[in-house]
Amino acid sequence: MIFDRDKEASVTYSTAPRERFLSQVDSAIHESVSKAATARYSSKNALAVSWNKISFFSGNPDHIPYPRNTFQVIISTDGESTYAVFNYKTIVWDGGLASGGRANTGIGADSPHAQAGINAGNGEGFTNLAYGSNILDIDIEQASESEGQYIYELSADSPRPHGCVSRRPASMPLLLSPSSGPMTGGNPVEISNACFSRSKTIQCKFGTQVVKGMFLRPSKALCYAPVFYANKEIKFTLLIDGVEVYTKETFYLTSVFQPYKVDLVNLDNWNAIKPSDNLEMRWEPKELSHHRGTLSVKLFTYQEFKSSYGWQEEITVEEGVGNSGHYKLDPSTLNCQDRCKEKAVGALVLELANSPDKNSPGRLWSRPLALGWFVNQKLDRVMGKTWPAQMCYNWFVEDSREGLGWLSELEDCPCSKDQAIGDIGRFVPDPGCNMYNKVDVANCYYHKRAEHCVRSIWPS
Template sequence: MIGERKKNSFCTRLVLMLCLTWAAESQAELYPSGTGNGDTALSKQNNIAQRVALDKAFPFGGKYHSTLYIGDNGVISFDEEVSEESDLARNRHLPYYYDVDGDGRIEDPDTIFAFWADVDITGDGGNVYYRVTSSTTTLDQATADVHTYFRSNFDFRAQVVIVVTWDQVSFFDQTGASDPRNTFQAVLIHDGQESFVLLNYGSITWVVGTRMDGDPNTGLYTDTQLGIAIVGFLMGDGTIVKNFAYEQDTLRSLSADSNVDVEGVYAYKVDGSSVIDPVCNAAPEAELSITPARCGMMGGEKIYLYGPCWAVEKVQTCVFSYGGEIIQQVNATVINTNEAYCVPEPFFLVGEVTVTVLEAGDELANSPSTIYSVIESGTVTPTVTRQNSGTSSWDKAGNSLQITWDVDQESFGPSDSALSITVLAYREDNPGPRWVNVYMITNATADDGSFTFTPTAQVDVTEANAFGVIRITGMDNGRQRVLWSDIHPLGYLLEQSYQDDSVMWATEKCNEWITADNAKGAFLSNLPACPCTLDQAEQDVGNFITDPSCYPEGGEDTCAEHEGAISCFFSAYATFISLDDSILSPLLCLSST
């Protein structure tokens, strides 16, 4: 049945991606296809699905898929075929969804609907071709298309392309002189992490087969919409949705319209849990999508914002929250109504944060938001490279040092004074964790990919802030991306006493630490008596508190940080003072023996 789908215990999400927002200005050619271009032709049977094993898994809907099924009826599904209710080996020919076994679940797999209709390629009904390729020509074409349609993915490089073409296909039981044919294509592009789908339409002349009461001569309707072709994506993410039916004139105009200003081309980013359309949605409930969906703790990379239409004349602010608390706010740069970006400052935490785009005059609670993941900086490749970083030249001041980076004049511009390069040191004393500017390498240099400098000792760089990063920022007033080096010792900037005699300096610091530690008293003599049994520790709540990360009910796997333990307890009372003058509680862990 076409229409509303009622709520299910496990729902699927159909993402309808026909944003026909403007008449396209140029017309694209379909990717080359056919056996002469290295394609395999689908067997000329009706309602079949060809299984294709992928050497490199395709990211789709927040998951990785190593198998896809190419159906003659205009569908590409992942992991299993869109099948007949009565025969799971056959591809379902009618474009509708149902609960196969009546258990309240929609069984259809994650699917790309290039043009789901009752296609029939038997006899002279046309052909379906496909290929999985890493040829340089196709990769270059796909990479260029992604760069054109998604400005945010300027550094994307395709590694695998899957081209599926339905060439001059007819519909089931077509009779009469009209003989309408459809030609369309799905191009799946990915690099192992990010993925894109291009839906290309050469010509669409029919929209329904005779089994759904379409005209057997033209493949069109006179009044009803039952069984009309479906275009879009199905993702199993539990979201309550509608089934979509289209006006046949809309479907027939697919080859003349676009969402990327190229006739017949529709481009989408599909690796995440939602589909990113480069054209905005003016509806009040439009969902926010971002790319990339994660960054390192240092921030500095552009987060491109898609989904809602951005008001160019109003200030848009990216608000980052963690645990319900706002941790930072930065103004967004609005490129046009379809696209904006913001560049976050460094984060001092890891995990999932909420990013909300707040328009001037709106309330935070009613603004579009999504999840952004912050990961440890050590897992992210630095965007500034310290040349010969493993040598002693970085240990002392006065040596000639070189840094390099990838040129990005799209972000920074071609000026000879486009960039500023500084060294920031990390501090944890009051008023809290922060990066402090301690050295200006240069306040004006061109974005040419390298810079050489000779540092000098800085009086403000001591043992309290002896680690830091090199930061590169743009000089104009816009909020641009920020480039960072790895976190490293600042021996080349440490105070003069270190430069004069680094061994003596280190010895003095160690002696100071030992003296301070001895002044804290004997740690072991301050410990409370250990409990003799697990039961005693659990019952003596006045002296011991269960460690929530290691408890008996969780088994040994729960206590990952304490190998062999089945339960850990903290002392209920602070019993010693740490080096930074904070009060700590000892930890006791018990094993199964």
């Protein structure tokens, strides 16, 4: 509860941007609103109006035994987003004598009795706060992290409640942050706009796959997305104690080609058959900050067969690694043992050791890379020094044997860079080579001197 002033039977206004007060407002908003929506939110200005110990109409304001209501509204903005914070400390009457309330209690008012909500500023488009039908319950229910507090986002198309909503309307959507993820899975998905408890089992259903979730706060939970081999929309369902509670949210699966969370330092070294030095990788520790446990560094390989395909966990490089954001491995200690011809492509993965669901752990992926250094020792023995050229030829023969019908499925290439950039319905920038990536020194590694590359948005 945020009350900047506390005077007997008074209405006070405050617009001064005092740091302590704004910090309290920001804290309430950050606790209840999804992490993505408030990642950079910091109040620049706020207006607070407080009604302290107010009696009802025709009640004696000087007669202490008369029931008193204490409540407050705060409008906060950072210049882009705007939130309304309603605080109800004590609500004990719902109308004065003129509304039918009893003389000594102010209770029992006829319609219209006291109400609480938001309109468009012109008396239209009224939105009732999510407290149910009895205004006297407004100080014990909520749409936030705290009883008696209601937080609404005003910068949306219509006022949108956040946090644990006591009287959650059926039309109110869950909020997923983010609302999309890669097919490789492992990315954290924060669920808000629902009520959670440590004592209840939380599960998330992505399409048909159910994974265990974890409690974060009374208004937030977390699940790690599972692996999918599809590029489509799927239905997201939240389960509490095994019961499907909310099922209206859509989760979007994107291709594996996304901004990679694990950065491979010196990509030339990683792609070499005989690296000149230890292999180095970096990541942002905050990406795995939901848990305080250690990480496992793993090598995954991508394999294709006639009837199946997918990413397979190959080896665990090291367990118990701290979330420092930096790791080096000695490639000479990692050697492929069997079926090495099928393991020429892979990726490095950081995996949380204490994920809530061992079958769908939190993971960060590197970009796909050639694993010449991993298979070299075995293939050098089996195929000889020219194994890279033989592997390339074998791949060409195998691909040709399957036929070239896939060529007809490909989109025609754009005729110019302007068309490639403008035709967003058919083409997306290649994450490995695009003009927007000015930071990655490995940009356009496979397309030297290229300015910009695009991929067809539709797989062949």
